Structure formats: C-alpha cells, structure tokens
Amino acid sequence: MSIKPLGRKRVSPEESRAAALAAARALLIRDGAAAVTLQAVAKNVGRTHANLLHHFGSAAGLQRALAEDIARTVSASIEGAIEQRRRGEGSERQVIDAMFDAFRREGAGELIGWIALTRQREALEPIVTTIERIIRIMRAAGDPRPVDRMTLGLTLLAIGDSLAGEEIARACGLNRETVREVAVRQVEALAGEALRD
Structure with a gap:
C-alpha cells in the first residue's frame, strides 16, 4: 500500500x-x-x-481513529460473509475465513495487541462495538446457536493468528491454516452440529 x-x-x-x-x-x-x-x-x-x-x-486519538477505521473494514467483510451465508450463497466456513482474512489483512490483531499492551483500552471500543453488532445481527436472524461463545472463540483465535500465527504453527510443526480447522471444530462443538461447507 x-x-x-x-x-x-x-x-x-x-x-x-x-x-x-x-x-x-x-x-x-x-x-x-x-x-x-x-x-x-x-x-x-x-x-x-x-x-x-x-x-x-493525541497519539491515542490517532490510534482510536485507526481502530474505528479498521473495525469498519473488518466488520464489513465479516457482515458481508454472514449475509451471503444467510442468502444461501456462502457457507459458515466462508464466514470463518472472512474473519481470519480480515484480521490478517487489516492489521487488526497487531493494533489490538498494541493498544492492550499500552493500556489504552478505551481505544478498543470500536472493535468491541463491532463484535457486539455482529452478535446482534446473527441473533436477529434467528440463529439459535450460542453465537456469543462462537464469536468469542473465533475472534480470539483470529487475533492470535494475526499476531503470531505463522510462528506458532511452525513451532507446532503445522501449516498456518490449521488454526482455521481448529476454529471450525470449535464452532461445531459449540453449535452441536457440523458446519455446512
């Protein structure tokens, strides 16, 4: 860029x-x-x-504005995948991939980590608001699954992957994309059903 x-x-x-x-x-x-x-x-x-x-x-104001900007982009990507799934044009796996891809591509995990480590947690509010909105959207669509727990696990895995996914996967002797399979299995366990491909 x-x-x-x-x-x-x-x-x-x-x-x-x-x-x-x-x-x-x-x-x-x-x-x-x-x-x-x-x-x-x-x-x-x-x-x-x-x-x-x-x-x-201030620098904190810039970081918050950047977090808001990234949150909008990440949210649009994930919400787009959710909407495609709802229309039958996409799968749950594509929603998971959209989340991981957005966090990697936009540097969201890096920014979240930096903000948390510098204890400027109020700058995380745009990310929190985005996650809350995604959960509301899924519930409003009548999703009976524990979308709050599913979103919690997926978000934390996506953040971790965007921060050090390559290095941790290599240390485990695995391909970096394995974490997405872990995410799928986690969602399936919480949902009590296999995900649609």
Missing part, C-alpha cells in the same frame, strides 16, 4: 484526516503498530505534527 503525500495543497479537514488514517494503516501493515506515531504519519502525508494533533488530539 503506497502512501500519497498531500504536499502543500489545501485540502478539506475530512481529506486531511482520511489521508492520515490511510498513512497510519499503511504504516501499521508494513512496519507494525509501534511505527504508527503522529510524527511518522505526518511525515508520510506531508503535514506537520501540529496538524495531526489538531485532527486527532
């Missing part, structure tokens, strides 16, 4: 904020959460540290 500097041109506050979030996301994915600083983001978009302070208030 390339970062396009804004340069000296005048842009709206919304455009400036969006460019900063895109730069923060690119830094997160490329270099990890520790690289997402106000200074680094400002440099990448051709703005000043003060300009970013104006938009986000």
Whole structure:
C-alpha cells in the first residue's frame, strides 16, 4: 500500500484526516503498530505534527481513529460473509475465513495487541462495538446457536493468528491454516452440529 503525500495543497479537514488514517494503516501493515506515531504519519502525508494533533488530539486519538477505521473494514467483510451465508450463497466456513482474512489483512490483531499492551483500552471500543453488532445481527436472524461463545472463540483465535500465527504453527510443526480447522471444530462443538461447507 503506497502512501500519497498531500504536499502543500489545501485540502478539506475530512481529506486531511482520511489521508492520515490511510498513512497510519499503511504504516501499521508494513512496519507494525509501534511505527504508527503522529510524527511518522505526518511525515508520510506531508503535514506537520501540529496538524495531526489538531485532527486527532493525541497519539491515542490517532490510534482510536485507526481502530474505528479498521473495525469498519473488518466488520464489513465479516457482515458481508454472514449475509451471503444467510442468502444461501456462502457457507459458515466462508464466514470463518472472512474473519481470519480480515484480521490478517487489516492489521487488526497487531493494533489490538498494541493498544492492550499500552493500556489504552478505551481505544478498543470500536472493535468491541463491532463484535457486539455482529452478535446482534446473527441473533436477529434467528440463529439459535450460542453465537456469543462462537464469536468469542473465533475472534480470539483470529487475533492470535494475526499476531503470531505463522510462528506458532511452525513451532507446532503445522501449516498456518490449521488454526482455521481448529476454529471450525470449535464452532461445531459449540453449535452441536457440523458446519455446512
């Protein structure tokens, strides 16, 4: 993901904020959460540290805004897979894959880990809200299974996989994708039935 500097041109506050979030996301994915600083983001978009302070208030404000942005993207991906399943166009396995893929691709696990380790847990609120919404959607559709427990297990596995899945799987002598099979078996055990392929 390339970062396009804004340069000296005048842009709206919304455009400036969006460019900063895109730069923060690119830094997160490329270099990890520790690289997402106000200074680094400002440099990448051709703005000043003060300009970013104006938009986000603090580094924690930037992290929260990034968490909100990532939560929207992850949520859209997972909710899309759930809707396809509901229409009979997708399977439960595709919902599981969408969750794991979204956490890996968007750097969500890395951001969640960083926020938790720096004890800025209020910045996790967008992720919490997204999980709550996904559970409500599944319950509203009449899903009689324990979707709260299923979502808890899947989310924690997806976060762990996005943080260190490759290394842990290698240490176990397994393929990284094995964790998805573990997730399927976990959901089947909680649901009391085999998942549809």
